[in-house]
Amino acid sequence: MARVTLTRGPFDESVHEGLVAVWRHGDGLVEAWGDPARTVLPRSSVKMIQALPLIESGAAEAAGLEARHLALACASHQGAPAHTSLVREWLGAEGLAEADMRCGAHWPQDRATSNALVRSDGRPDQTHNNCSGKHAGFLTLNRRLGGGTEYVEPDHPVQRAVRAAFEEVTEEDSPGYGIDGCSAPNFAASLEGIARAMAGFAAAADGVGSGARAEAQARLVHAMMAHPLLVAGEGRCCTELMEAAKGRAAVKTGAEGVFVAIIPEKRLGIALKVKDGATRAAEALIAALLVRYGILDAADPAARRRMAPVMTNWRGIETGTARVSLT
């Protein structure tokens, strides 16, 4: 079982259990903890899959999108100016506006941005939504496909294209979807199906294969690795782990305790789900797996901060830590 235990003083205080599937392209399932056939909702961890039709349709090329736009399309960002300004610039260049988005607004996680909004009596808009880059991608794809304005409807051409790509790379018929925080359908798959998809991205980024699919996969992985700050933001797990990995892995979190990793040099894809949905445990596990597969050193500060954090209280007094076990 994959387990993350939180301690306080001499006591184990809380315990998280995780499911993990590790897939090697061309070989199959390498390792698993828990049942890799379990159906999961991958949430934001599969934004690089949701971005495939944007490239494969020719929409990205027509819109002149660069690596930074593609990284943002794969992002769960914290709504800092670096993120929102790029979304606005992108939409503007396409003759689109914030009002065309269907992700909804929420307060940005970036504290400085949030405080600036409070001070100016402002309100967040849809560009602050952590998924706004994905939605800019959906809108750009929609211009190419000529669909209606409600591009998050499950039977809209945009989402039909996303579902087709999702089923192709997971090599499964999706059993259905849930509606995500950003209103887009989030298609379900087995955990190993998601790991298999990530292994496909890894192989493509390592130069395996050719054609539109492999090219799109490679571009997205390299875009994420080249722009860690755009994929999440300062202090965030995805950003810090990708910066520490120095171009050797792309990682992506999803709500409710999901995390994936793409390791091109080993053609490995990792997918994990914490049963109870806890982000803190998903972050600890993905860091431990990057160490296990030789991408990060166990002493790497970014890895340690997630795997074995020194937990402190409001006066800075150390109260406990966490430990990961993969047994």
Add this chain to the structure above:
Amino acid sequence: MARVTLTRGPFDESVHEGLVAVWRHGDGLVEAWGDPARTVLPRSSVKMIQALPLIESGAAEAAGLEARHLALACASHQGAPAHTSLVREWLGAEGLAEADMRCGAHWPQDRATSNALVRSDGRPDQTHNNCSGKHAGFLTLNRRLGGGTEYVEPDHPVQRAVRAAFEEVTEEDSPGYGIDGCSAPNFAASLEGIARAMAGFAAAADGVGSGARAEAQARLVHAMMAHPLLVAGEGRCCTELMEAAKGRAAVKTGAEGVFVAIIPEKRLGIALKVKDGATRAAEALIAALLVRYGILDAADPAARRRMAPVMTNWRGIETGTARVSLT
């Protein structure tokens, strides 16, 4: 097993498991889910125990404390003006100041208060700490006991008095402590020991027993039930459930998925711990248990909001719900 399952569309997305112990004063363990002998850190759920020495020492009477002060001593509040102004008034009347506190400062959970601080370029102080009422109580007790300034040290007279009361009402020798978010030691006990302690509070509030201990227990339970808003705050689970219970139960949350209930009319004490520490699951379970023991109707809005919430996304679209099972 006590279980809370979160759904999204047709899928079970995340699952929490809980341990529950229900104790009836004079009878013993009534029901349990999971191992009731498991050692847990009760965190803020036992603030009414930590407040016993404040009353039993005579300190509360000497300071002229009323029910509202006692409710605040048992609170994990959200730092709204109702909470912070009472703490300041209390400290001031004792010739004490915010600087005498040792809980540390954190941003108040109350959004309006937090935003007002941001707008005025202010910073939270220790009165905003959710435990500031408990610390006002510790400081008041300390004046009576004549201890040094570092009243959160585990061997300080204040914490020795707390430990003695804790071991007496749980009827266990505590195996030790962890340091809490507010820097006070948090003594461990078995889950059933905590339920037993809560049953003692329930019986005392129902008029069972006499003497300083029973009087103090009854005063604290009645203070919590009389001032639900002081115990937590607007929109918070403890407040809403106690308002719905209309004086028939006191409930209190603790960090890392702990919750207790005191039901005087049945002389019942309930203690629960969600294994992974999730607050959302602890809230769902305590609401379900209040329904199970006849305190709340299953259709009560406050109970339903925790047990079977309608979960919506950033555009207000319904995405899922939760279900509690006690099997």
